[in-house]
Amino acid sequence: xxxxxxxxxxxxxxxxxxxxxxxxxxxxxxxxxxxxxxxxxxxxxxxxxxxxxxxxxxxxxxxxxxxxxxxxxxxxxxxxxxxxxxxxxxxxxxxxxxxxxxxxxxxxxxxxxxxxxxxxxxxxxxxxxxxxxxxxxxxxxxxxxxxxxxxxxxxxxxxxxxxxxxxxxxxxxxxxxxxxxxxxxxxxxxxxxxxxxxxxxxxxxxxxxxxxxxxxxxxxxxxxxxxxxxxxxxxxxxxxxxxxxxxxxxxxxxxxxxxxxxxxxxxxxxxxxxxxxxxxxxxxxxxxxxxxxxxxxxxxxxxxxxxxxxxxxxxxxxxxxxxxxxxxxxxxxxxxxxxxxxxxxxxxxxxxxxxxxxxxxxxxxxxxxxxxxxxxxxxxxxxxxxxxxxxxxxxxxxxxxxxxxxxxxxxxxxxxxxxxxxxxxxxxxxxxxxxxxxxxxxxxxxxxxxxxxxxxxxxxxxxxxxxxxxxxxxxxx
Numbered sequence: 057x058x059x060x061x062x063x064x065x066x067x068x069x070x071x072x073x074x075x076x077x078x079x080x081x082x083x084x085x086x087x088x089x090x091x092x093x094x095x096x097x098x099x100x101x102x103x104x105x106x107x108x109x110x111x112x113x114x115x116x117x118x119x120x121x122x123x124x125x126x127x128x129x130x131x132x133x134x135x136x137x138x139x140x141x142x143x144x145x146x147x148x149x150x151x152x153x154x155x156x157x158x159x160x161x162x163x164x165x166x167x168x169x170x171x172x173x174x175x176x177x178x179x180x181x182x183x184x185x186x187x188x189x190x191x192x193x194x195x196x197x198x199x200x201x202x203x204x205x206x207x208x209x210x211x212x213x214x215x216x217x218x219x220x221x222x223x224x225x226x227x228x229x230x231x232x233x234x235x236x237x238x239x240x241x242x243x244x245x246x247x248x249x250x251x252x253x254x255x256x257x258x259x260x261x262x263x264x265x266x267x268x269x270x271x272x273x274x275x276x277x278x279x280x281x282x283x284x285x286x287x288x289x290x291x292x293x294x295x296x297x298x299x300x301x302x303x304x305x306x307x308x309x310x311x312x313x314x315x316x317x318x319x320x321x322x323x324x325x326x327x328x329x330x331x332x333x334x335x336x337x338x339x340x341x342x343x344x345x346x347x348x349x350x351x352x353x354x355x356x357x358x359x360x361x362x363x364x365x366x367x368x369x370x371x372x373x374x375x376x377x378x379x380x381x382x383x384x385x386x387x388x389x390x391x392x393x394x395x396x397x398x399x400x401x402x403x404x405x406x407x408x409x410x411x412x413x414x415x416x417x418x419x420x421x422x423x424x425x426x427x428x429x430x431x432x433x434x435x436x437x438x439x440x441x442x443x444x445x446x447x448x449x450x451x452x453x454x455x456x457x458x459x460x461x462x463x464x465x466x467x468x469x470x471x472x473x474x475x476x477x478x479x480x481x482x483x484x485x486x487x488x489x490x491x492x493x494x495x496x497x498x499x500x501x502x503x504x505x506x507x508x509x510x511x512x513x514x515x516x517x518x519x520x521x522x523x524x525x526x527x528x529x530x531x532x533x
Contacts, residue, residue, distance in 0.1 A: 083261065088136050089127045090114055104146040116196035121215065124262040130157045151187045158188040161221065209258065210240075213250045226268045239319040253280050271306050277317065278310035285311075291372040299376075309337060327364045328354060334365040344450040361399055367392070384426055386442040387413060409489040413443070416486075446470055 092098065093112045101107045117123060128135055144150040192198075214237055221233035240246060251258050267273040282289035292298050292311075300308035314333055315321075321329065331354065335342030345351040345365075353359040368389050369375070375382045387410070393399055395410040413419045422440040439445075446467065447455075471478045492501040 083126045085126045085128065085136060086117075089134075090117075100150075102144050102146045102150065106147040108147055108150060112195045120193075120195065120197045122195075122197050124258070124260055129262070129264060151189060154194070155188045161216070162188075209249045209251060210237075223270075223273070225270055225273065226266065229270045231270050231273070235318050242321075243316075243318065244320045244322055245318075253283075255280075255283075274312060275301070275306065275310050278312045281311040281315075288372050295372060295374040296376045297374060307337075327360050330366055331364045341450050348448075348450060348452045349454045350452060361393070361402065363393060380439060383439055383442060384422060386444050387419070387422070390443045406490065408491065412489045412491065418442070441470075441474065445473070 090112060093110055094114050096111055098110045099107045100110050122130075133140055144153070214235060217233055217235045218237060219234065223231045223233050225231070245253075256263050267276065297308045297310075301310070313336075331342065331345065331351070346355055350362040353362045354364065369377070377383075391410045394405070395407050397407055400407050414423070418441045422442065425440060447453075467483045468478065468480060471482055475482065490496060492498075492504060494501055
């Protein structure tokens with residue numbers, strides 16, 4: 057044994073003649089193995105007297121489609137530190153065992169889709185062994201498409217990933233690693249190469265990673281996005297989704313859950329897809345939104361002026377809507393559209409809704425609370441009414457249509473959430489978002505204008521009286 061070990065050490069220490077045939081395309085592990093297997097004359101003998109050459113031609117391996125794989129990628133039980141001795145009855149058993157290595161990546165389901173393979177599988181069922189190396193060879197496997205290595209990195213990767221490539225996780229789940237070239241071409245990332253996102257992978261190197269579950273793989277893949285979109289990643293770190301993930305809620309969405317992986321669409325141009333994407337988690341809310349005045353306009357009228365989920369909740373730094381800070385910002389959210397004169401003019405709506413809210417009791421009180429919060433931590437005894445308290449959140453209805461009666465009937469109940477003793481005519485004391493006119497609240501309109509006229513006159517009379525008093529004092533002096 058010592059002599060054998062010494063011979064192996066000597067062989068490894070001496071640079072073989074074929075070393076010049078290797079370059080950076082071959083891993084250090086492969087170079088180590090080729091220290092012995094790259095030499096001519098190496099054979100393995102079987103119990104029945106048959107033998108097989110275990111010589112691997114370095115030049116042919118470097119040109120093969122599997123050159124990106126390390127030796128242990130196929131021969132998992134071997135390593136530079138361990139070389140087990142295996143026993144086979146004969147060459148056929150050895151070749152049949154080797155063919156199962158291929159099926160770790162190329163499964164029977166994929167092979168049956170190809171006529172020539174299906175016939176070979178039928179032969180196997182009849183008792184005749186189906187050995188992959190009979191057609192493809194062992195270490196010198198060449199691409200079957202055109203018989204040459206693809207020129208670009210993308211085409212090289214798609215040589216495998218355009219077909220049925222499975223990924224198996226520790227929990228037994230299986231995920232397809234198939235990538236559709238057509239979808240990639242239509243993606244916003246169509247100008248990127250595979251290794252731009254999958255760094256560490258290339259036509260010369262193919263890492264082997266293990267994940268406990270498919271969800272763990274998805275979350276790990278989403279972390280790749282921050283290499284280019286770090287500004288969005290920072291915003292996401294302050295969102296409710298990231299908070300849930302950090303607390304162990306692995307079902308909370310990541311980048312790829314919303315934007316996709318290999319097919320990343322221009323979501324900013326398709327507002328319908330934004331709402332539908334959120335519905336994958338928030339199904340009940342989506343149904344409510346779809347039946348609202350905003351959702352109906354978006355889905356049934358193709359109106360892109362109406363707000364979608366991200367307009368109110370933001371796309372990346374999504375806040376918890378149940379906290380008081382979010383509640384206080386709702387008037388600002390609504391004003392993004394309802395204070396826009398250009399948008400409101402399209403639909404004959406007034407922009408006074410924002411101004412009148414901010415100038416009435418609720419708006420003024422909310423402004424005072426927010427100022428107090430900015431100076432010192434403060435929480436009001438009860439939240440001040442904002443837009444959604446009267447109009448609803450996702451179920452906003454038309455205030456002038458048939459559904460307005462529902463809004464009117466619910467208004468008293470909403471008032472009683474804060475004003476416990478409110479009577480049936482309590483909502484009538486509010487003039488809505490529109491100023492008083494001779495048609496709308498004429499008495500309030502007349503009194504308002506009376507004050508506008510009388511108050512300046514009273515002030516002018518007071519100033520005149522003061523002036524005359526001073527003048528008389530100076531004259532009589």
